[in-house]
Amino acid sequence: MNKPNIIWTNVLIFSITGLVALIGVPWYGVVYGYDGYHLLATVLCIGYCGMSITAGYHRLWSHHAYETNIVIRIIYAIGGAFALQNSALHWSSDHRVHHRYVDNNEKDPYSAKKGFWYSHIGWMLREYQRERYDDYTNVPDLKRDPVVMWQHKNYIWLSAATNFGIPLAIGFWHGDIWGMLLTVGVLRLVISHHVTFFINSLAHLWGHQPYSDKNSAKDNALIAYFTFGEGYHNYHHSFQFDYRNGIRWWQFDPTKWLIWSLDKLGLAGNLRRCGNERIEKAKAQMLLQKANDGLSKLPNADEIRDKLHTEYEHLIEHINQAYEAKKAWLEMKKNDLIEAYDKSEAMKQYKELKSNLQEQRERWNSLVAQYA
Ligand SMILES: [Zn+2]
Ligand SMILES: [Zn+2]
Known part of the structure; x- marks a missing residue:
């Protein structure tokens, strides 16, 4: 040609x-x-x-x-x-x-x-x-x-x-x-x-x-x-x-x-940014895939693979809950008609879910670090 x-x-x-x-x-x-x-x-x-x-x-x-x-x-x-x-x-x-x-x-x-x-x-x-x-x-x-x-x-x-x-x-x-x-x-x-x-x-x-x-x-x-x-x-x-x-x-x-x-x-x-929730999920998905690839080289890795998937699912669940709570709290903060009590409840809930997410992140990161 x-x-x-x-x-x-x-x-x-x-x-x-x-x-x-x-x-x-x-x-x-x-x-x-x-x-x-x-x-x-x-x-x-x-x-x-x-x-x-x-x-x-x-x-x-x-x-x-x-x-x-x-x-x-x-x-x-x-x-x-x-x-x-x-x-x-x-x-x-x-x-x-x-x-x-x-x-x-x-x-x-x-x-x-x-x-x-x-x-x-x-x-x-x-x-x-x-x-x-x-x-x-x-x-x-x-x-x-x-x-x-x-x-x-x-x-x-x-x-x-x-x-x-x-x-x-x-x-x-x-x-x-x-x-x-x-x-x-x-x-x-x-x-x-x-x-x-x-x-x-x-x-x-x-x-x-x-x-x-x-x-x-x-x-x-x-x-x-x-x-x-x-x-x-x-x-x-x-x-x-x-x-x-x-x-x-x-x-x-x-x-x-x-x-x-x-x-x-x-x-x-009009500066556009991708939300942190999407970014974090994309990263977790990539790590899961890399860890799976790493595990495929090991014999008898079924148990670890199950654990990995369970932890991944927990992580996604925690991400969903924490970001949902953050959204709810921000929404309340914007709205002046809501009682002060409700607002502080929403904030408390968000803080708790955020710290749960942080704990799960740490578990996840130390787990995948071994295989990814
Ligand atoms: Zn480009
Ligand atoms: Zn390019």
């Missing part, structure tokens, strides 16, 4: 910028030197490009994890063109196909089942899904966003203006045009490209799966550090509408912190 045609524009952009970053940038540094401003401007522009993709293209436009005003959307649209990753309309359409058909080698545009190289960059080098390129039927909502359509129609000149204009302007101001073109222009683009590409490649190949193993997506804290929080990809594929990828407050997810801050400043709203 003939291979699809090569997309020369992409091949040339990736190889020329890659070579310049590898050879030209260090050469210029040795001969003329860089200073702190080169570093600062490069880091800030990597942040602008990266967050425009993760907070804008990904969590806002592809998944509607929150809403934001037109000014922020224009800032994302310009940053997305600067990141040179196609228009938000095209990117989001590809990304929705990726979620829908994840790991399907025919349909997932960057299926990690086809290996690291293909899912990282190979998928962009040939016309693998030519028939789908102009098909935007899966993004009708985005066609109604004037910012998305403006960026899509003006993508070529916007990306040229940002990729040349921003480094030139900073270089002119700093008095080193070539140095800034190399660092803010080329090095920034290459780093920004590859860290985003890692989400499609590494985050589907390396890490663990606490929420689901129905697809290849992995959670990997290390990858989260250089992908603006997108390394918690197993969580993301399980609960894609959640504005967070790292759900614990301490998990490195600057995209989540940005969205949260925009909300607090009144610049964003």
Whole structure:
């Protein structure tokens, strides 16, 4: 079978910028030197490009994890063109196909089942899904966003203006045009490209799966550090509408912190989160499955298997009761007509069920830890 045609524009952009970053940038540094401003401007522009993709293209436009005003959307649209990753309309359409058909080698545009190289960059080098390129039927909502359509129609000149204009302007101001073109222009683009590409490649190949193993997506804290929080990809594929990828407050997810801050400043709203009850059940289900797999390697494990299932069922029961009681208590708290006595009764009951759940969690965790 003939291979699809090569997309020369992409091949040339990736190889020329890659070579310049590898050879030209260090050469210029040795001969003329860089200073702190080169570093600062490069880091800030990597942040602008990266967050425009993760907070804008990904969590806002592809998944509607929150809403934001037109000014922020224009800032994302310009940053997305600067990141040179196609228009938000095209990117989001590809990304929705990726979620829908994840790991399907025919349909997932960057299926990690086809290996690291293909899912990282190979998928962009040939016309693998030519028939789908102009098909935007899966993004009708985005066609109604004037910012998305403006960026899509003006993508070529916007990306040229940002990729040349921003480094030139900073270089002119700093008095080193070539140095800034190399660092803010080329090095920034290459780093920004590859860290985003890692989400499609590494985050589907390396890490663990606490929420689901129905697809290849992995959670990997290390990858989260250089992908603006997108390394918690197993969580993301399980609960894609959640504005967070790292759900614990301490998990490195600057995209989540940005969205949260925009909300607090009144610049964003309708932040969507998955309820803790669903998350906890998904984790318990995964642990049960892993423990069962571990047990299948042991002889005469029937008794342990029965115990495991009983404890799992107890856990689910406790989760249901505790979250139900919490809901009832919160409902009462909201309602002023309820007697104070009833409210404190409901709270007492909730606290008791919560501590029962905690005890059961500990039993469950120490049991599964032996086999999972
Ligand atoms: Zn993915
Ligand atoms: Zn996604």
